[in-house]
Amino acid sequence: MFLTPHTSVALWITTKVDNPGLAFVFALISHFILDIIPHGDESIGKHKAKGRARFFYLVKVAFVDIILATILVYYYIMQNNGFDRMIMVGALMGAWVPDFLWIGIETFRLRFLNFYIRFHSRVHRLIDWHYSPVYGVPFQIIFTLFMIKMAF
Numbered sequence: 001m002f003l004t005p006h007t008s009v010a011l012w013i014t015t016k017v018d019n020p021g022l023a024f025v026f027a028l029i030s031h032f033i034l035d036i037i038p039h040g041d042e043s044i045g046k047h048k049a050k051g052r053a054r055f056f057y058l059v060k061v062a063f064v065d066i067i068l069a070t071i072l073v074y075y076y077i078m079q080n081n082g083f084d085r086m087i088m089v090g091a092l093m094g095a096w097v098p099d100f101l102w103i104g105i106e107t108f109r110l111r112f113l114n115f116y117i118r119f120h121s122r123v124h125r126l127i128d129w130h131y132s133p134v135y136g137v138p139f140q141i142i143f144t145l146f147m148i149k150m151a152f
C-alpha cells in the first residue's frame with residue numbers, strides 16, 4: 001500500500017493515544033493490517049520495464065506518494081494546535097518504518113535482513129486476491145479521505 005494511506009492512519013492514531021511509544025506500536029501494527037487488505041497496487045511493482053527504467057518508474061511513483069504524505073502531515077499540523085508533536089512523530093515512524101526498512105534492505109542489498117523482506121511480502125499474500133490499480137488507487141484515495149475525516 002502507498003505511504004499516503006498509511007500516513008492518514010498514523011494521523012488518526014495521533015488523535016487517539018497520549019504516548020509516543022504507544023503511537024509507534026499501534027501505527028506499526030496498523031501498517032501490517034493495511035498491507036494484509038488487498039489494495040490493488042501489486043502490479044505497479046511489476047512494471048513491464050526492466051532495470052533502470054523500472055527503477056526510475058518506481059522512484060517517480062514513490063516521489064508523488066511521499067509528496068502527498070508530506071502535504072497530509074503539513075495540513076494536520078496547520079489544523080491542530082497544541083497537540084503533542086512527539087505522539088505524531090511516533091505514529092509516523094511506526095507507519096513508515098516497515099516500508100523504509102524494506103526499501104533500505106533492497107537498495108543496499110542487506111542480505112542478512114532478507115527474512116524481513118520475506119515477512120513483508122508474506123503479509124501481502126495472506127489474502128491472495130489481486131486487482132488492477134485502476135480500482136486500487138481510487139480505493140486507497142477513498143480510504144485516505146475517510147481516515148482524514150476521522151483524524152482532522
Ligand SMILES: [Zn+2]
Pocket residue numbers: 001031035098099120
Ligand atoms: Zn508495507
